[in-house]
Amino acid sequence: MQQSARCAGARLWHTLHCSRGQLAAATTACCHHNSHTATLRWSSSWASTQYSDLKRKVPDHILLMEVGNFYELYLEDAILVNSKLPLALSKKGMAGFPIHRKDAWIPQLQALFSAVAVADQCDPGVSATLKRQIARIYTPGTLLPEIDVEDDSPRHLTAIVADNLFAPAKFGLCVFNNITGQLHFDEMAPADLLTTLPGLDTVELLLINPDLRDDVCRILSKRGIAQSPSVPLTNSLHRLRCFNDTFVMGVPENWLARNTGDLPLPLSDLQRAAGNVVTNYLRRCYPKGLPTLLLPHQSGTNSQSTDANVSAASPQPSSPSSSFDVHVEDDVSALPPIDKEQLVIDADTRESLNLTVPRGKGSLLHVVDNTVSAFGRRELRSRLANPITDRHEIERRLDLVEYFYDNHEHGAALQRLLSACADPLRCLSSLSARATLSNTTVNLAKLAEFCTRVEMIVSSPNLAPDVSSVGGEQLAAALEDLHHFTKAVPRELFESANSSSAESDDDDDAETSVFPAPGFDATVDEQREIVSAILREAQKHAADISLDARLTEPMEGVLAMQIKPKLAAELKKSVRGFSLLKRGLYDTPRLQSLSLKLGHARRELTDAQMECARRVCGVLIANSHLFEKASRVLAHLDVCAGLARTATLREYVRPTITDGVDFNVVQGRHAILDALTAGDALHHFRPNDCVMDEHKSVIITGPNMGGKSTFLRQNALLVVLAQMGSFVPAEECTIGIVDKLFSRVGAQDNQVEGKSTFLVEMEETSNIVNNATARSFVVMDEVGRGTNSGEGLALAVAISHELAKSGCRSLSVTHHLQLPALCQDLDNVGVYKFVAEKDDDGRILFHHSIKPGIADDAHAIEVAAFAGHPPAVTDMAAIVLRSLQQQNFGHVDAAPIKAAMSNARR
Incomplete structure (x- = not known):
């Protein structure tokens, strides 16, 4: 008994005096009845040796080693991390951070060094030395779910x-x-x-x-x-x-x-x-x-079209009435079959259209995102990244968007309930990845709240669907699926969770965890009673010594009494074994004995709680398909309700989807720029028509800054929005299903592979020419630039002829004013221009509107002046331009130009 008491006292002494490294070693040694004085000094050479042994197993990883309540780095890793992050480096070459801060530090380490290995302490067995082994490796594709990061983008x-x-x-x-x-x-x-x-x-x-x-x-x-x-x-x-x-x-x-x-x-x-x-x-x-x-x-479905089987309602495509005269392809059977379930979008096109990147206001995702749940945001991002080609599925999505558009109170009521919904799949992943009491309690509470929210959605009187419409039938079927979920999910398991514990996510809080709830597990209840009995006995012992003695627990498993010094001096004379620990803390042999019993009982309680947690998590994970389906149904509803809200706020309309090659847009707008300029009286976005009835290939000329590139991107974005199942920014819109979307707008060189800007552009263009079909949609900006004007024009003419021959719908912008003249006689090619004019002061005025015809001037010199070039530059450029025009840009005689430039200098 005295030996045990000395061990308890030694543990407390080390808690109050030792460093974190010394504490870990000292506590272990005392538990095995070794002399605590032998473990006060933790050899840094021993730590380095163990760290080096572990590092050999993961040589290309940053290694974190658990030491007490900290994660430590040593040797080269510590120096490397210290050079990149504000982690202090000790004189002995160590760095680290508290374990409870791992959610903040591990993502930063992984982002900088790609892979992070974590070595946790494990049971030392009969040895007095703590052993460690690799318990987790964090890489870009495996960082989540147990690390809590704000970014919920797909990984x-x-x-x-x-x-x-x-x-x-x-x-x-x-x-x-x-x-x-x-x-x-x-x-x-x-x-x-x-x-x-x-x-x-x-x-x-x-x-x-x-x-x-x-x-x-x-x-x-x-x-x-x-x-x-x-x-x-x-x-x-x-x-x-x-x-x-x-x-x-x-x-x-x-x-x-x-x-x-x-x-x-x-x-x-x-x-x-x-x-x-x-x-x-x-x-x-x-x-x-x-x-x-x-x-x-x-x-139950392809992960790229996660809502394909949400509803049992049969899709019945419907189109809004319109006075717009829509051209329908006479022979749809002559078109090539669509062999892909998704709209094919290559990497260059994704980059130029800003579908999901950059994060923030510059992306299409930011513009249309009015979802309120994590699973809804994932689904919306997936739809934007992977629009579909199944017209019936597109119409089914549009039906529900239209229903929420017409019944906005239903969408608002739904999203109010969804806004507080936890992400069930992430909770389940976290449960399987981190088996701790606090993590189990928190995620069980979140799953219980998710089920409660689903029940509220199913029973909400504000969501009673109007089944007279196709969208209403679809909503009713979705609610029926959710009703089946509430009946099938094992709700009795959530009785094990106590929502009051959901506020804490600290692994060190397991001792105070109330998981499972009283009455759920007999073994846990029995162990709790043992712990309570020991604490009651200790409280009675303290009261027997003095009514003024207050029982306290300065560290886990060590009991002590807090007594005023004057009273303690008297008790020391009358109570056998009464001794001072530190700063007003006292113990007795009886308290030391109870401390050992308490530590053992709490370990038994933790083991029982963990066993219960494993059983509960096992049942939940076995039923994860129920949560997956419910999450998929709710994601579909959230996305459609959010898109309906976007359509209301931004005045979007439902597109008409056909099986032909139609592309007819009345007063279309660039979705991103239109949103950025909304409410700005100085930068109002000017809409434009794009009607491709007679001509499937359109060549566009116009001044710099006239709006040509914006027009290209705006129509490509209309295709993406329509085929993801969204309303579009236009007054009217009819689009035939597009199988492949190509956007060659802007190019840059590739110094890694030694490729010039022109070569990169030609590679992108060759991909389009070789892969575009009669169902494709192509937008190309300034084909043939980057080389001399003659060869560039020749290539532009040949590429335009090939695109017209393929029958694809294409919009091409050029500054070669000869190009439309050389191609306008082709049956399938139309010629349009963007309009600009000069005011009385000679300043250029951009109308940003498109009309048939060929532009007569690019107004490059005026744009250069607008950009801030001095008059000396622009005046000389005008003189040179006039001289070149007089010589018809043929074989240039430099003498007249030099003379004109000389006169200008005077």
């Missing part, structure tokens, strides 16, 4: 496996969404990777066999792939890992083989191989167990 981990290492003809893909745990499988030709991967928001890519790296990277980015892991490979891709063939089947327990037997469509060998790469890689990153994984049969 996809993608694996690619080729059928042939030397001349691959097919690739198998597996995509893991580490926010929701969803897996998506695909198989495609090499050329399709260029358009598929940019739409997946892949942040980490896994390849089998390093020999494929160059080929895949060449497909991924025409601008080349930097070999440094710190340089992004594409706009979103930040990490590429290569493995050998054994990694495909390198794990004895093949999770994928055990869980994909009942898929509606069996996986191909390539898809299964890619899935094995992902699951095996996840095992490396999650050594304690795989996170929650949702397979396609659990989600």
Whole structure:
């Protein structure tokens, strides 16, 4: 008993006097009845040795080692991190931060160094030395869900496996969404990777066999792939890992083989191989167990069209009445079939149209986003990145948007309830990734609140749908699906959660956790009673010594009495074993004995709570498909209600979707610029028509700053909005389904691969010419620039002829005024111009309106003057221009020009 009491006193003494490193070692030593004086000094050489041993297992990772309540870095890692982040470096070459701050520091470390490994303390067993082992590896594709970050953008981990290492003809893909745990499988030709991967928001890519790296990277980015892991490979891709063939089947327990037997469509060998790469890689990153994984049969639909089976209502396309005379293609059967479920958008087009990047006001996502839930935002982003080509599905989405547009009170009531909804899939992923009492309690409370919100939505009188419309029937079917969810979900499990604990997310708060609720688990209730009995006995002991003694617990598992010094002096004479600990804290042999019992009882309670948490989480994860379907239904409703609100606020209209090649827009507007200039009287956006009845290829001329490039992008954005199922910024809009969208607007050189701006432009243009079909929509800006005017014009004419021959709908802007004259006799080519004129003072006035015809001037010199060039430059430029015009831009005689310039200098 005296030996145990000395151990308890030693633990308290070290708590009050030792550093965090000394505390960890001293506490362990005392628990094994060793002399505490032998563990006061924690050898830095020992720490470095253990750190070095762990570092050899993860040489290309930043390593964090748990030491007491801190994560520490040593050696080169500490110096490297100190050079990039404000983490102090000690004289012994150490740096670190408190464990409870990991949500703030780990994302920063991962963003800077790509991969972060965490080594946690584990049970030392009979040894007095704490052991540590790798417990988690954070990479771009596996950072979430247990790390709480504000950015809820998709973070996809993608694996690619080729059928042939030397001349691959097919690739198998597996995509893991580490926010929701969803897996998506695909198989495609090499050329399709260029358009598929940019739409997946892949942040980490896994390849089998390093020999494929160059080929895949060449497909991924025409601008080349930097070999440094710190340089992004594409706009979103930040990490590429290569493995050998054994990694495909390198794990004895093949999770994928055990869980994909009942898929509606069996996986191909390539898809299964890619899935094995992902699951095996996840095992490396999650050594304690795989996170929650949702397979396609659990989600019920393709992950890129997540609302395809939300409603049982049959789609009945409807079009709003319109007096606009719509041209319908006479022979739709002559058009090529649409062989893709999604609108094909290559990487260049995504970049030029700003669909989802940059974050903030400059993207289309920001303009149309009026969702209120995390799952709604994910769905909206997915729809924007991957518009569809199924006209019936587009009409079904538009039907619900129109219903909320006409019944805005229903959409408002729905979104009020959704605004406080937790993200159930993220909660489930967090439960499987971090098995702590506080995390379990918090996420169970969130899931319980989610179920409550669903019940409120189902029973809300403000959401009683009008089933007389197609959209109303669809809403009724969605509510019925949600009603089935409330009946099927195991609600009794949520009785184990106490919502009052949902405010805390501190792992160190497990001791005060009320999980599970009293009466839910008999073993936990029994252990709680034991802990309470020990505390009552200690309280009685303190009261027996003195009514003025206050029982306290200066550290977990150590009981002491807080007594005033004068009273303590008297008690020291009368109470056997009464001793001073520190600053008014006293104990007795009896309290020391009770401290040991309390520590043991609390460990037993924690074990019982953790066992209960594992059982509850296991049942919830087994029913994750219920939450996935409910989340999918609510995401569909949230997106459609949000798009209806956008349409109301920004005066959008429902587009008419056809199976032909129509493109007729009345008073269309650029969605992004129109939103940015809303309410600005000085910068009002001028709408324009785009009618492509007679001519499917349109060549546009006009002055610089006249609005040509804006016009190109605005019509491309109309295609994206219409085919994602949104209303559009126009007075009237009819669009035939587009299979491929190409936007060649703006170009830059590629110094990595030694490519000039002109070569990059020609590569982009060749992609369009070789892949555009009669169903495609193409916008091209200033084709043929970057070389001499004669050859540039020749190329522009040839490319324009080829596009007209293909029958695709195309809008081309040029400063070659001869181009429209050389092409306007073609049956399928129309010629239009943007209008500008000079005022009485000679200043250029831009009308930003389009009309038939060819512009007679680019007004480049006037724009240069507007940009701030001095009169000496613009006046001389005007003189040179007049001389060139007099010589008809032919073989230039420099003498008259030099004479005119000389006179101008005088």
